[in-house]
Amino acid sequence: MKPTVYMESTIPSYYSARSGRDIISLARREITRIWWENHREKYDVYISQLVFEECSQGDTDYSESNRSLPPPFQSRPK
Numbered sequence: 001m002k003p004t005v006y007m008e009s010t011i012p013s014y015y016s017a018r019s020g021r022d023i024i025s026l027a028r029r030e031i032t033r034i035w036w037e038n039h040r041e042k043y044d045v046y047i048s049q050l051v052f053e054e055c056s057q058g059d060t061d062y063s064e065s066n067r068s069l070p071p072p073f074q075s076r077p078k
Contacts (some may be wrong), residue, residue: 005043011036012047012055 014032017025 002042006043007045007047007051009051009054012051065073 013033014028015036017029020026
């Protein structure tokens with residue numbers, strides 16, 4: 001049985017962040033992508049409907065990239 005991780009909105013935000021000049025933001029994006037690509041398989045990753053809706057708001061291009069966060073993430077069963 002895998003440990004459970006409940007993802008909140010900063011994870012998709014960091015994963016899909018645009019390139020910029022802020023070194024801290026770039027580091028957060030890189031760390032998030034490395035974790036997602038190398039460690040997510042070790043966990044059951046869940047995202048709430050509220051977080052999904054939050055990530056879908058705002059800048060159209062940005063919110064679209066948030067919604068396209070690579071699987072697996074799923075809503076927690078009720």
